[in-house]
Amino acid sequence: MPHQDQDTSLRHRLGRTLRTPIGVTALTACLLVVLVAVFGPVLLGDQAARIDTDAINRGSSAAHLLGTDQLGRDIAARVVVATRLTLRLTLLAAVIGVGGGLLLGVAPAVVGRRLGRLITATVGVLVAFPGLLFLLFLATIFGVGSTGAVFAVGLAMVPPMARLVQNLTASIAGSDYVAAARILGVGRFKLVVRHLLPNIAEPSVLFATQAAGGILVAFSGLSFLGLGVQPPEYDWGRLLNEQLNRIYVNPVAALAPGAAVVLTGLMFGLVGEVLAQAGGRRAPQAREATPQQVKPQDETAPDGDGGALVRARDLRVTFPGGRRAVRGISLSIGVGEAVGLVGESGSGKSLTALALADLVPHPGRVCAGTLRFDGHDLRADPRLGTELAMVFQDPMASLNPALRVGRQLAEVAEVHLGATRAQATARAVDRLGAVRIPLPERRARQRPHEYSGGMRQRAVIAMGLMGEPKLIVADEPTTALDVAVQQQVLDLLAEVRADSGAALLLISHDLAVVAQVCERVLVMYGGLIVEDLPVAQLVGGAAHPYTRALVGAVPTMATDPGTELATIPGRPPEPGEAGAGCPFAPRCERARKRCHDDAPELAGFGPGQRVACWYPVDAETAVAPAQAASHGAEATS
Amino acid sequence: MSSLELRGITVRYGRFTAVDNVDLLVPEGTVTGLVGGSGSGKSTLGKAVVGLAPMQSGRVLVAGSDAGRRRGRSPVQLVFQNPYASLDPRMTIGASVAEALPREAASCETPARKAPARERRSACDAEVARYLELVGIDPARAVLAPDALSGGQRQRVALARALAARPAVLIADEITSALDVSVQGAVLNLLRRLQRELGFAMLFISHNLAVVRYLSDQVAVMDDGHLVECGPTERVLERPEHPTTRNLISCVPTLALAEEAS
């Protein structure tokens, strides 16, 4: 169900933010200002223009709330009526500023290199120029009058806006998807409209709103100085100018237009704040229904671990909208055991691993019958950092680019193990040595970017080894590495295991990698574990048709290039669409009626082997794996 | 009619030479596998061909003519390595694929005469659906943004986009490293079939030697920016001449280990 994925969309978040006190205030203020701007001149226009020579320079009274001016006109009415002009000029200036800023900001990314550099340099110089001076300079050029002032204030906003947009655009323009669009021959204009603008919209809008407050103040300033709006027109700045010399006689008359400027400026600020909250995903989360909690009866089996280091029963990970990514799996990992977790993309491998480390990302919820680690309940007592180490595919995601590697490692020991700084540093160097990083003392003082990809992955493993991990969870640790480095990292994991006696949960889509390092393999499919088998059984001994097909699909150095690779027809189920029967049934050529009606449970099959299948392949009747998947019906046809 | 010829390609980033004077011919209708350690310059070479890396010197010839300064849709398409960065997060995956469709085929963009908008839209949707199905993505997911997909699923969308552009030469940069074996098989079969049908030349960059071996007619090996070995697949993998090649071959993990253990 696609629309559920838009749960975190901007519109949704905006809606949520608008319901907070600050959102309500901003919305009310906006409405009020707009209403005044629209209806003020209609209702009070006459009163504001009526000259009354009998009531010149009066103070505040019942008839004239804020008194009257030199010509006996009602000041309160004039303040209200001035709203429209002030707002209109402010917005006009903002449009010029934002438009110019966007133009100059985006241009360097799409024009030629030399022109781009020139624009960037020019904007750089203009930004460095003091803002107020620039504004007055422009105002002098354009001369007095509202048009001139609008241009002056608007253009003064261009350099900072352009600088911001340039920075934002530069990062987007360097991304692979913009590169892809370029290769596809997408024209400059479409490139900007489709790819650049939507991706810089949030911060730009935010900046523009907040800058609008500044524009209002600047514009009123110009009018106050007599450089802006000229009589007989008037805006708040002009009114302030007219009344200021009488501030000791009739203070409210001078203060009212000033207050209008300040309050409206605040309103722009508030709107910006609301947008920032919605855009920056800082939106306060509406509480969702609490998940069905752990079934308590399972808690009464304290000695149920049976020698296993990790034991999970009925582990589930769900996302809003009924997306069940992990659908109730049970697994155990023995002390010091190396277990591989394989399966197709989206089968829930990573989420299973993240659930063990209590790291499932936000809208996801974890429930489990049992989730125990080394005799402790993992949910009550997360073990990440001390006894549980995580290694991810991208080592830079785990390393802070700004900190020295040694310091980052040492911090783990300081935070989790309460080591002193000296002890921690010594241990960091020692651990870097343990993962075969040459010259660990020197390397510890370097930052991550000075490491190669393989070395960074080693450093992350070393970080996991700062404590005394009993389990290392590695999610595709070598996928980003080349074969030679992959081999080194795999060897390293094997050594680390031999030295420390830690268990290993290795997630990979590469069966060969798993076969090389692990003793036992768990095969996941559609959020379920469908087979659990010793690694020796992988070739030839797999009982689940899916495992068989998976093995047959791997090209090896002996695969005949003349034949098509075996593939599995169809595609894996989406987390939302779990039916009643075996999840593999639509793609399984052994499927019969029973498979479509009932889901098979994971049940013992041979020694050390469990399989969830009604009609498992047994060794004698086994068809060759290459035949297990029909070539004719492959997914590509 | 679409060979890819690289002559003396050199790419420098500042003082660092990423690719040093590489000559390579991918004959028309064949696949050349490009292997090498990380940082050896494989990806940079691929990027230089499509004009995404600053080429210091050298020429790129597609079907014998200079492809260097051509405007518009490049005859060479590249599928990127990192599926998390290669799709616009603000665009639905369907729109990303639609962007690649050639205008004349399913004119999603320029109004084809007399075709009503609705018809054009649905023809376009059908093409998008076809390419998504081709790479094993449920076409119903075309309306999703990329962040609702897992890494492997995104890579398949990126592949669908490149194929939708009907390239003359395809550069595939580690495209299977993020794919599942089952999908990898389907994608490799698909790539091979389309490559044979349409006859485009392909530069297949990968660190998976088994995959390269399966797909390629010719293998080129890079080390430290240089092309150190190039020859017919069988010869290079069976009788490697350069130490780099030998080292790469010895590091390939195999399922056979599991076999031996049993």
Ligand SMILES: Nc1ncnc2c1ncn2[C@@H]1O[C@H](COP(=O)(O)OP(=O)(O)OP(=O)(O)O)[C@@H](O)[C@H]1O
């Ligand atoms: N934040 C999320 N919101 C909604 N669905 C999600 C979210 N994260 C993951 N999923 C879904 O959960 C399923 C399992 O995701 P998971 O990341 O565990 O897959 P995986 O087996 O690790 O795949 P890969 O091999 O591609 O890494 C996928 O279908 C994915 O689309």
Ligand code: SF4
């Ligand atoms: S239960 Fe039936 S459909 Fe499922 S894997 Fe076994 S044989 Fe195939």
Ligand SMILES: [Mg+2]
């Ligand atoms: Mg994953």
